[in-house]
Amino acid sequence: MWQTPAFSVRKTKREWFCPLRQTLPLPVFLKGPVRQQDINANMVSLICTLQSHRDDVNCCAFSGALLATCSADKSICVYSARDFSELSFSPLSGHGYGVHCCCFSACGQYLASCSTDATTVVWSMDSGEIEAVLEHPGRSPVRVCAFSPDSSYLVSGGSDGTIALWDFTSRTLRRTGAVSDTSIVACSFTPCSQLFITGSTYGDLRLWDLNMNHLHAEKNAHDLGVSCCQFAPQIMKGTDGCVQFRLASCGQDSLLKIWIVSLLSAAGIKMQLAHSLTGQSAPVLSCAYSADGQMLVSGSVDKTVTVYQANEGTLLYTLNQHDRYVTACAFSPTAPLIATGSMDKTVNIWRVEDGCGAQAASVSNSGGRKSTGHSRLMVSEWSEEDVLAWLREEGLEAVTDVFKSNNIDGEELLSLTKETLSSELHIESLGLRSKVMKKIEELKMAPVSNGTPDEYLCPITREIMKDPVIAADGYSYEREAIESWINTKSRTSPMTNLPLQTTLLTPNRTLKMAILRWTTCQ
DSSP, X not given: OOOOOOOOOTTSOGGGSOTTTOOBOOOOBOXXXXXXXXXXXXXXXXXXXXXXXXXXXXXXXXXXXXXXXXXTTSEEEEEETTTOXXXXXXXXXXXXXXXXXXXXXTTSSEEEEEETTSEEEEEETTTOOEEEEEEOGGGOOEEEXXXXXXXXXXXXXXXXXXXXXXXXXXXEEEEEEEOTTXXXXXXXXXXXXXXXXXXXXXXXXXXXXXXXXXXXXXXXSSTTXXXXXXXXEXXXXXXXXOEEEEEEEEETTSOEEEEEEEEETTTEEEEEEEEEEOOOSSOEEEEEEOTTSSEEEEEETTSOEEEXXXXXXXXXXXXXXXXXXXXXXEEOSSSXXXXXXXXXXXXXXXXXXXXHHHHHHTXXXXXXXXXXXXXXXXXXXXXHHHHHHHHHHTXXXXXXXXXXXXXXXXHHHHHOOHHHHHHTSOOOOHHHHHHHHXXXXXXXHSOOTTSOOGGGBOTTTOSBOSSEEEOTTSOEEEHHHHHHHHHHSOSBOTTTOXXXXXXXXXXXXXXXXXXXXXXXXX
């Protein structure tokens, strides 16, 4: 039965709402000295409050088109992320006890939910029908579940410390593991889908591979217990070339922590604490990254929601609109929206807007390097004179006459190969050809020195993206570039060289909007 969504904000007259959008702008509560640029750069408004649940809200999850919430009332509610109307098949009823966690597959076609009834249920988002019921080993209550980013796997954690890794394609149990004398209450896959981490009430964070080999344990990561953890969607590269991930975790110690997890070829796994955030005064129950990895949200027993700039751990704002503990939070992957759930039985939907000031604040300089005229342009926009100036800067005066006589501009520069340097430009010296190619590769990999945020550049073309998409490795690419890569090369990640588990590409609308805002402000 279709239900009219219960839009309301407590202590607020309904006639004050816009009847179409049901929105009510609310103030942002900033902590610390309030600067005018903080007010101008950041704005948050409460769009609506959903009141469909009859008991504590335990989890919120977004897909590109939907929002799902689950509750101790045994139900899962599913809403359109466009107008937050409840879908015709909602609420979903299939669990015998309270539902602890819910999560969407990458494409949003399936929703998984887990419960005290010892099952993880897979639902079709086309019909609301049950696709599969996965019984947890040992029939333990299931506290948490998570899909891998490529949707090949689903992991679930039990109250008795057991961990089940499911092959999602076949809906079969792949591996099991266990941590003794504790409950598994948190889990998250790395963006490459090859590893996952679990958090327990004992306070440990443990990293596993797909064969359930225990790779690393960060003991006492949170005193009195972990409550939630999540990897950032992006894969990073360390200064020594190793693959790195960012991980957020929170716990009963009232802290939100940001970790750098490094995959070292010889020494195994290294997990280093980058930030310990103290923006909340009571146990932190939930945390989530934005789709671009730039923001981090958390909910706490102190009834607040805090939003941080994720890289530096800077507190942006604190929201105070829930009456009881904030147990759940999630960012939309396609719009600047945050959902927060609470033991007050409500779900608040917030719109986050970043102005030009926020973008300007994130611009970094070029490390003191002198910026010449051509360096303020994209390489593909360089004129022939710009290319010649660059050659002189890089000590390649020996080839300037050749480049000048062949009218090489920026676009042609990027297309050069060792073969074309020899066959078309007739540069005979192998050492000189190698030096030229090395400088061109460095040019492709270097961030644009006009202040363009590096995350706005496609890793393949090093151009500002117009249609960014997220690949299975967790990186964002220009659609045309990654499609060409997949079609002409082996199915490996351009960034990690690891196999791509799927060629599915997901539009990164949040990044696209950020790029549009940034280019408008220039």
